[in-house]
Amino acid sequence: MKINKVIGYQVLDSRGRPTVAAAISLTDGSVHTARVPSGASTGKHEAKELRDTGSKFAESFYGGLSVAQAVANINEKIAPKLVEEQIDLNLVDAQLIELDPSADHSSLGANATLAVSLAASLATAHSQNKSLARYFSPDGPLQIPMPMVNILSGGAHANRTMDIQDILVVPVGAKTFTQALSWIVAIREMAAKLGKEDGKVTNLIADEGGLAISFTSIEKACEFVVTAIEKVGLSVGSQVSLALDIAATQFYDGNNYNLSTMGKSYNRSEYLQFIKSLVSNQPIISIEDPFAEDDWQSWQEFSSQMPAKLQLLGDDLLTTNLDRLNRAIAEKSANAILIKPNQNGLVSATLNVLKQARANNFNTVVSARSGESEDSWLADLATGWSAGQIKVGSTHGSERNAKWNRLLEFEATENTKFLNPFN
Template sequence: MVIKNLFALEVLDSRGNPTVEVHCELDNGIIGKAMVPSGASTGEREAAELRDHDPHRYGGKGVKQAVNHVNVELANALRGMQVTKQREIDYAMIDLDGTPNKSRLGANAILGVSLAVAQTAARAMNMPLYRYIGGINACKLPVPCMNVLNGGVHAQNRVDFQEFMIAPHNAPDFANAIRMGVETFHQLKKVLHDHGLNTGVGDEGGYAPDLKSNEEAVEMILRAIEAAGYRPGEDISICLDPATSEMWQGDGTYKFFKSDQSVKTSAEMVELFQGWLKKYPIVLLEDGLGENDWEGWQNMTKELGSRVELVGDDIFVTNKDILQQAIHEGVGNSILIKLNQIGTMTETLETVELAQGNGYNCFVSHRSGETEDTTIADLTVAIGAGHLKTGSGCRGERIAKFNQLLRIERDLGDRATFAGKGTFKHAMLANGPAGEHATDA
């Protein structure tokens, strides 16, 4: 199981932008491959993608340099190594790059190799990837947090907040959870249509109607949940990702840049979310404040941390050193896990281990520029994350992850468990099944 060769090529992601695909070939003929996603709303401290900046190709977004780094420098360095030595391989690439953010070789080149190595090792061991990474106890299927309404930088409308998700948690298994979510997604289309609103979809498959306010987005979703025959808060709850780093003004305030142009302080943002938690069945709040508002995050955690899952995305960027600081200073209670934020499988798993060892939840995520690669579906089961977000009820690159989880559930058979309400148990205990929401919204 020795690496014979690594080779990469430039392929396209779900937005039609170039990305890196890496193939790993062993001396016994086994080949595995992986593709790298790309984000639009990115944290300042993420590992750095390498783009060509050639204006004559793909508007400067080509990745031929990253491809060449795989085909030459990384292939030469890793050739002859045992494919199962993931940690050794990943740290060899980090050392070879020599920068703090993988900017010389490119995080897209390094991650492509890292994921291809993991895929190939699993094939060589004749194991599914989730079992190769997670071992024999990897059996928990996640709640699919489906991004059904888009705003912010992901849509051209008047909604400031970026993602409005539904979490179908009151199901016996993943297959029924995804059915509940998809049924609600289709009912949402009817609700929007009945209100004369656009039902085109954004980057992640969610609808992007030109609603009057952020709150109206929540109310439309509640109507859809009920139209699908489910109870808000009991069967399906709401998760939010306002992506407030996009609203941060740098002076301690946040501007609602797409709706009413109002400005709020960190404390006022927390008050806003407190009101929403009382009114609506919200169980998860991601990036409720911006990545540079560390003091605001501390206050938000004190005020809301016992009532809702507070997920750090831009502020943590899947980085164990930043997470360690957050644990020490009481910031958040959950971390978003994005492989390409940190750049290797090993570093991702180290961050997961630190989070879970300190009582933080892990919420696995796709990127807005996705591919048909399904690694994150296996990763979610491998680490027992309990919930993931990978888009809405449409678009092939999103559905690919859901379909992989259906396959994993079938593969596990009677050993499969579903995370369900337990994923959000502290929020439900604190807020009740539906907060103070009245179902006539």
């Protein structure tokens, strides 16, 4: 089956900001469309999305955030190379690399390359009469990932109501994905109820659907979520544990970690002790980006001293980048990686990073971004790649629930196995 047409165009993400969509039409008349996400908290080592700031393409009403140049690159540079070619994800990605050999896709824009790569994934799966999940995992039960879900949000996602980015829950005791999601919904709604009773909840919902509630310390925020877990009748630790997304790069000035909401400033050594105390005193099973993206020394020191069962998750540190992952493996700086396709720019290369992580006993967490679309392909990738975990935000917002609903669909209609990397 051949590619008949490739079209790029601008759409809006869940925050109302422009992003890139690509549609690939095949010779059988089918059309396969993908819309790329975009992050608010982005690491400087991520692949580079292309925005129109300061260019002749800039549209004033979008404040320079329009993506007309990236769209033009799809329509004028990429499409002519792909039309009339056989549909095959790996061939499409190889062509994209030939057109833009830069490591960060800065020439075409990672938002342009990923949109085409994702559309090609969907089209390739269709050409084989398979779902995207089944294309990557054709045999045996589909491996449904464990959800990690936002309850409270701060940082860049919620106008800094907390110093850290998110407090999440992981339903480690659930036996099915359906049960896991039901627990999470109950906890999220109980947290909203408790927040209203305490007069803490405003109308501000964070970018990823978490509750934007102010707390004077991270410990108090954790205790609030623990209370919500207990109030719905679930056991902390055995059934539901906490996960933290610290996003420490946002409050690191090169010398000190400055927690402004708490009114604290720590040098590197003091902050390391603070993080050690936090994971010792709270039921935390996973901690993401506790140190800045280039503070490799702190990552390595903490990794050598942390509890054996703690998941030390690299996002800004690793940015779905094979070279940075290999350094973390060699230095033992982490034991888990967040997998974000738009940090990489190509589906096939993203999968290669995941495979390398898994080959070196890293846990893998496929993740959405703060600016998302109603697409559900991320759920297919996490499942088809047997990632083990998935992180897409909270249970509010159709752009989030589209992914959760896709996983519910798999469990209801397919032969599946619910994965639990924490057992």
